[in-house]
Amino acid sequence: MTERLSRTALTSAFLRSFLIQGSWNYRTMLGGGFAFAMLPALRRIFTDSAAMDASLQRHLEHFNAHPYLCNVALGAAVKLESEGADAETVRRFKLAVRGPLGSLGDGLVWATWLPGVSLLALTLYWIGLPGWVAVIAFLFVYNVGHVGLRLWAFRVGLADGREVGGRLARADLGGWTSKLQVVASLLLGALVGAMLVGADGLAAAGPVWVALAAIACLAGLFVGHRAWRPAAVTVVVAVAGLSALGLFL
């Protein structure tokens, strides 16, 4: 399938995918980064400079997806170009996959994997383990999933090309998200426990603070993300007010 592509070109395209959001902008979003990642492969595929320029131009066009799962589209686009697919086919393929790759990735990585691993690290820290243990555990666990997902996505794209839809359905990323949510909920409970009884925890601060934390937690549970800013503003104003009070005492 990708006979014209050397392992070096594919490795280079994969490594460049780590910079895919480097020029994120409101006009083409990931377009510049996508074209930049495609470059090593396009250089091998096209010997004719006019065809190369035309291909580069279509990959510069507006595109957006989750930066890790974007590698599915990247690998598939490399395969399509190497097979000589026409411009419209490549364009339509990218248009079709960008939405699903965005929503699947946002749900799996940003809304579950990242907070889940952060919860693990914070729990380790608040139950009294040294800070560096929490930091190393966070970086290791997160990046095993992160780099693994990028690599898997690129391979799936390269192997299946236009047929990635079936492969993504079989991979059941939505199902993985649901399973991870259970583990993340367990870790969330663990963090609450650690915040309660850990060193400098809420229990040591007193029952009033435990009650206030429960109210804040309920506000987040019922109001959702809209509760975040008022809570942060309240803390900032309280700290500023108490500081001002301290100056006059």
Added chain:
Amino acid sequence: MEIVLVSLLGGLLALDATSVGQFMTSRPLVAGALTGWAVGEPAAGVAVGAILELYLLVSYPTGGSRFPEGSTATVVAVAAAGTGSPGALALAVAAGLVWGQLAGASITYLRRANARLVPDPGQGPTSTRRLAAGHLGAVLLDFVRGVVVTFAGVLVVRPLVGGLVASWPVPPGATFGLLLVGGSVSVGILLRDFGGFRRHRTAFVVGLALALLGARLL
């Protein structure tokens, strides 16, 4: 000299948030630990980072969204926190929350500038050199933005925290209580994002029990 080192670290960590890698060294917990190590206060660095991480648990680095920038905010907060006394911690965290919003606004300007740096496909064919220069130029611009935002933050926040910390009137227990109450909102939001308490209450309660047991054993 330290401010230069810290600003360069802020620039590098800002890059990780969206432009390069996303290995999450830009998360407050990691950024706090690295900055703490850089300024010779590793324990204070992790403490500030952990509290800001709790607040920013629900802030995701999605490409198109506007979010508080945790990396530069944490670097600024840790640089200002000094030895990490409870008062300094509270002031540094509050300053970090404010600075995160300002830094987040600077990302909006960066993205507008990026549109001018990368070739516009509507303007016709472009060269590979022009594309590479535009893309890598945007990465460099993000680094410079991170350095400037961190430098300005340390210049403003460090003397402010230093000037107020001596008169901080709240005892340590209540100070930590105040900071954790604010962060508890993130716990509720996450519980909602994961599908709600009713759906995952067993897992939540098991986790709570394990942590209580673990804390007792440790």
